[in-house]
Amino acid sequence: MKTALAVVPAAVILLAGCASGSGGADTPSPSGTVAAVDAVTAPGTTSSSTTAPAPTSASATAADVPTAFPTTFNDVNQTISDPDLKDSITVKRLARALPWPAGYKASAQAYELVALELTWTPSKDYTIPIRKQDFAINTGSQFPNTPDPMVDDAIKTAGFVLLPDQVDKGDPVTGWLVFKVDPRNAAKLTLDYTRPAVQISGTRTSFPAKTFSVGIVG
Structure with a gap:
């Protein structure tokens, strides 16, 4: 197996730096014009084809599970395949309008929490990581x-x-990623995976940074 050294471009670094915006205080919308006076109740998921798995932890009793957390999901079953590195990402299921924690009233009016169940299949030819920081939902x-x-x-x-x-x-x-998405209730959602530039160790082979996209809603 060859080792692939990822050379992360500035655009990806900026993307990674923006991934965490939830330090416990509410954050404004990009325009800075959103103000909230009342708590927002996240709507439930209306279309579905699969149901939630049962809790796997003994401590995760029915009383512990948030009542607004989705129990049904939309099947997506779309796959991104990297022809260069031979790895793949499959989007299995989607859950929209996850409930917001207390203290995020303004964010809940502007943004939506969207969960994707993904399967990451690493390359068998190269050791290059598939990283959650390289994913984004495009609206x-x-x-x-x-x-x-x-x-x-x-x-x-x-x-x-x-x-x-x-x-x-x-x-x-296989597991879940939750995204903070602008705007709330967007009619079209696309998953973008930005593979960083790669230099294969001990060779002259390299691959430029590339963004792969797959539609998940709309």
Whole structure:
């Protein structure tokens, strides 16, 4: 197996830096014009074809699971394949309008929490990581729409498996990523995966940075 050294371009670094915007205080919308006076109740998911798995932890009892957390999901079953590195990402299921934690009233009016169940299949030819920081949901907004950890604990309590920060070898890994998406209730959602530039160690082979996209809504 050849080792691939990722050379992360500035655009990807900026993307990664924007991925965490949930330090516990509410954050303004990109325009800075959103103001909230009342709590927002996230709507439930109306179309579905699969149901939620049962909690896998003994501590995740029915009383622990947030009542507004989705129990039904939309099947997507779309795959991104990297022809250069021979790895792939499959979008299995989608859950929209996840409930916001307390203290995020303004954000809940402007943004939507969207969960994707993904399967990451690492390359068998190269050891190049598939990283969660390289994913974003594209709605046409200038907001980065990257993974956000603010409800990770609630998802784990509900019995769902989260994806790791990255995988670079081994068997396929399946889990969930939650994205903070602008605008709320967008009619079209596209998953973007930006592979960083890669130089194959010990060779002259290199691959430029490339963004792969797959439609998930609309």
